[in-house]
Amino acid sequence: xxxxxxxxxxxxxxxxxxxxxxxxxxxxxxxxxxxxxxxxxxxxxxxxxxxxxxxxxxxxxxxxxxxxxxxxxxxxxxxxxxxxxxxxxxxxxxxxxxxxxxxxxxxxxxxxx
Amino acid sequence: xxxxxxxxxxxxxxxxxxxxxxxxxxxxxxxxxxxxxxxxxxxxxxxxxxxxxxxxxxxxxxxxxxxxxxxxxxxxxxxxxxxxxxxxxxxxxxxxxxxxxxxxxxxxxxxxxxxxxxxxxxxxxxxxxxxxxxxxxxxxxxxxxxxxxxxxxxxx
Numbered sequence: 560x561x562x563x564x565x566x567x568x569x570x571x572x573x574x575x576x577x578x579x580x581x582x583x584x585x586x587x588x589x590x591x592x593x594x595x596x597x598x599x600x601x602x603x604x605x606x607x608x609x610x611x612x613x614x615x616x617x618x619x620x621x622x623x624x625x626x627x628x629x630x631x632x633x634x635x636x637x638x639x640x641x642x643x644x645x646x647x648x649x650x651x652x653x654x655x656x657x658x659x660x661x662x663x664x665x666x667x668x669x670x671x672x
Numbered sequence: 673x674x675x676x677x678x679x680x681x682x683x684x685x686x687x688x689x690x691x692x693x694x695x696x697x698x699x700x701x702x703x704x705x706x707x708x709x710x711x712x713x714x715x716x717x718x719x720x721x722x723x724x725x726x727x728x729x730x731x732x733x734x735x736x737x738x739x740x741x742x743x744x745x746x747x748x749x750x751x752x753x754x755x756x757x758x759x760x761x762x763x764x765x766x767x768x769x770x771x772x773x774x775x776x777x778x779x780x781x782x783x784x785x786x787x788x789x790x791x792x793x794x795x796x797x798x799x800x801x802x803x804x805x806x807x808x809x810x811x812x813x814x815x816x817x818x819x820x821x822x823x824x825x826x827x828x
Contacts, residue, residue, distance in 0.1 A: 564786040564790065567783040568783045570779060571783040574776070578779070582772060593745035593748050594749060609753075611749065613745065615744070615771050618772075622779070626779065648798060650780070651801035651805055654776050654779075654780060657776055658776065658805075662769065665765050667765075671761050672759070
């Protein structure tokens, strides 16, 4: 496994680990108000008048930045240490766990009527 | 303006069709490979060279994802509010799941590309799992988009 390949796997793992709690607890980095076309930093409430606030873009930014930081730090760790971790397997296992977590969070949509 | 959004939605849908086709071929080929290529349809599908699909899948995924991001606010204003008004919770939840699945898939793309670039028996399990997750996410997104558009397309 080359270093770049390993860093790509670490990014995917870190993104999956950060993304699920980010969407659950709304740790959004930005809020978009589509009717007004306004971006706000962090979590902001709807501006009123029936205007929705969109947090998903912020979730992607939060998880993307977080995963980039983790990947940059991982690049500094000696390769001998990193080689001991099964990154290829963790790539899909972490993503699958994140999907299950998100599915559980969204379960009320399937049960309420 | 509505016509413009509908055109973007249609292009988004067409790209998604290409993406579903490509990623399904690749996922079937890697998860259920043929030992000896026969002449039948299923044998041909299972016998595809998955590596040749990788770059096309990455490009199609990015193009479809970016278009989806552009039209997403229009969905949020014109479609999701209607779903909530009529208490269509299941389609609304399906769309919520779609956006999260595709965000996770976006982050998987670099690892996916490397796994296919250096495809070997050593990374076969990871390659199969990542490709299958990607295919499942794309199918979920495709079917959800289709259902939501049936309930309320932008022009309706």
